[in-house]
Amino acid sequence: MSESLTFLMGKYPAVLPADLRYARNHMWCRPREGALRFGFTSYAVRLMQDVYFLDWSVNAGDALQHKQQIGHIETSKAVSDLFAPLAGTLVRFNDEVLKDPSAVNVDTYGAGWLFEMAADESDTLSVQEYYNFLDANWEKTQTMLKGHM
Amino acid sequence: MSHHRVTIVLSQAQGKNPAKRALEESLVAALIMEPGLDVSVIPYLYDIDEEHTGRLFLESVQGDMVVLSWLFPRAAFWLLDRDGIKGHWGETQLKPAADENEDEDETTVEPEPAKGIGALHVADRHIYCLDLRDFNAPDPYLVEIRRIADECRTRQHAKAKPVLVDLNLNLNGQANGASSPAFTPEQLLQTPGRRWYPVIDYSRCTNCLECLDFCLFGVYGVDQFDRIVTENQDQCKKGCPACSRVCPEHAIMFPEYKTPAIAGAPVGAIGGLKIDLSKLFGGDVKDALAQAVDERDRELVADGRQAVGMAVGIPKRQADKPDQPKDDLDKLMDALDDLNL
Structure with missing residues (x-):
């Protein structure tokens, strides 16, 4: 198995495990039996910081379009709508994270998973592709963040 | 005392x-x-x-x-x-x-x-x-x-x-x-379940009933004086603020919605907000009516009904209404647009 990649956000190392797939909305994707499990990448978590509140506006069983709004998040540094990473069917949410979202921060790639979808994995990125995607956009992202904070 | x-x-x-x-x-x-x-x-x-x-x-x-x-x-x-x-x-x-x-x-x-x-x-x-x-x-x-x-x-x-x-x-x-x-x-202090419904500001509402025409989920009704009321609050579709976008007086609030104008902010009071990462996480920005129609269609389809697009309850006055002035969030959105996600 190949090694994980580390994307440097300034001095902060965002670790990207090699055994995961990635979506452009900064979610990781772990294929499991019959479904894909999604969570925030350490890149996304670094931008948001401590998660305070997570809310979903769709239900298990719903058919989702790619980029459909599915929820909302509030963190110490940010608010954001959340969107479907792929087209597919929402299988289930991680109820534990809904009750106490701190797992997103402490175990980003494990217990901090968000939801599972039945969807086509082939539309996701490899770790190298996601790294390249972050690298290509980092300059613009920084400009945007600095302009706002 | x-x-x-x-x-x-x-x-x-x-x-x-x-x-x-x-x-x-x-x-x-x-x-x-x-x-x-x-x-x-x-x-x-x-x-x-x-x-x-x-x-x-x-x-x-x-x-x-x-x-x-x-x-x-x-x-x-x-x-x-x-x-x-x-x-x-x-x-x-x-x-x-x-x-x-x-x-x-x-x-x-x-x-x-x-x-x-x-x-x-x-x-x-x-x-x-x-x-x-x-x-x-x-x-x-x-x-x-x-x-x-x-x-x-x-x-x-x-x-x-x-x-x-x-x-x-x-x-x-x-x-x-x-x-x-x-x-x-x-x-x-018993924790209530989460709700989602519109709140009407009657100091702004002119009773034009555009919201009643636009919403196809039976949220709105009129009372015995023919005044608009949110009759069936809990029939409202979670996350959907479409009626608020079509209200000509900005009298409809969704207190939970992330855009301050829809959540009930006074004009010009959106300083000190947290950064909004929605664009980075994959959102799209459209004009208010198109957005409202999309939001409504999505909820109709989710209910097993037909999407109606622009065919039903579209306020005519929206045609020549200029876009609202850009606020700080819009500026951020523009910056994020350049990210080409």
């Missing part, structure tokens, strides 16, 4: 934000020491329904009231009005720090005269709504609450009718706990 007591209601935030909890706790701790105030804590105001003890408690309060909540004051005031907890709008002097400079211009920035249809059956008391997001320390709130309490007493004295009933049944102004005796804190 005056017999006139003022009820302070603190409505908690949803979720587990430690900074919010800390502010709530320090406010309650300070307020229960203040003479002449009755302090109660209820869950997130927007979520409590008519079955909840918190609602029964609110209904039981007869006199002047100060409501501290994590909502824009307009949203809090009009959602109470919808729930039958009515009073005159209590004007607060509490202004978020960013607005301070505007105070000097007050003579020139006269608020537009209200052209809305107004509320019905308004009770003879004042309800002051304070936004807990304005300051992160208790002191500004405590100063304002003392000012409000004085204002209420002065108003009562002017009426020259002594208040005979002490609603909280306090003896000799004894400091009591955080709730009215009829309701235990446990009952009051």
Whole structure:
């Protein structure tokens, strides 16, 4: 198995495990039996910081379009709508994270998973592709963040 | 000490934000020491329904009231009005720090005269709504609450009718706990399920009924005076603010919605917000009507119905309506547009 990649956000190392797939909305994707499990990448978590509140506006069983709004998040540094990473069917949410979202921060790639979808994995990125995607956009992202904070 | 007591209601935030909890706790701790105030804590105001003890408690309060909540004051005031907890709008002097400079211009920035249809059956008391997001320390709130309490007493004295009933049944102004005796804190604070529904600001609403035409989920209706009401609040589709986008007077609020204008913000009061990463996480930005139509279609399809697009309930006036001026969030969105996600 190949090694994980580390994307440097300034001095902060965002670790990207090699055994995961990635979506452009900064979610990781772990294929499991019959479904894909999604969570925030350490890149996304670094931008948001401590998660305070997570809310979903769709239900298990719903058919989702790619980029459909599915929820909302509030963190110490940010608010954001959340969107479907792929087209597919929402299988289930991680109820534990809904009750106490701190797992997103402490175990980003494990217990901090968000939801599972039945969807086509082939539309996701490899770790190298996601790294390249972050690298290509980092300059613009920084400009945007600095302009706002 | 005056017999006139003022009820302070603190409505908690949803979720587990430690900074919010800390502010709530320090406010309650300070307020229960203040003479002449009755302090109660209820869950997130927007979520409590008519079955909840918190609602029964609110209904039981007869006199002047100060409501501290994590909502824009307009949203809090009009959602109470919808729930039958009515009073005159209590004007607060509490202004978020960013607005301070505007105070000097007050003579020139006269608020537009209200052209809305107004509320019905308004009770003879004042309800002051304070936004807990304005300051992160208790002191500004405590100063304002003392000012409000004085204002209420002065108003009562002017009426020259002594208040005979002490609603909280306090003896000799004894400091009591955080709730009215009829309701235990446990009952009051029972976590309600989350809700989603529109709140109408009748000081702005002209009863044009565009929302009634546009919404296809039966949320809106009219009362016996043919006035618009949110008849079936819980038929509203979670996350969908479409009717708010088509309202020509911006009278419809969704207090939970992330865009301040829709959540009930006063004009020009969106400073100090957290960064919005929605674009980075994959959102699209469209004009208000197109967005409203999309949102409605999505909910129709989710209900197993046909999408109707622009075919039903489209307000004609929207055609020549200019886009609203860009706010800070829009600027951020533009920056994020360049990311080409």
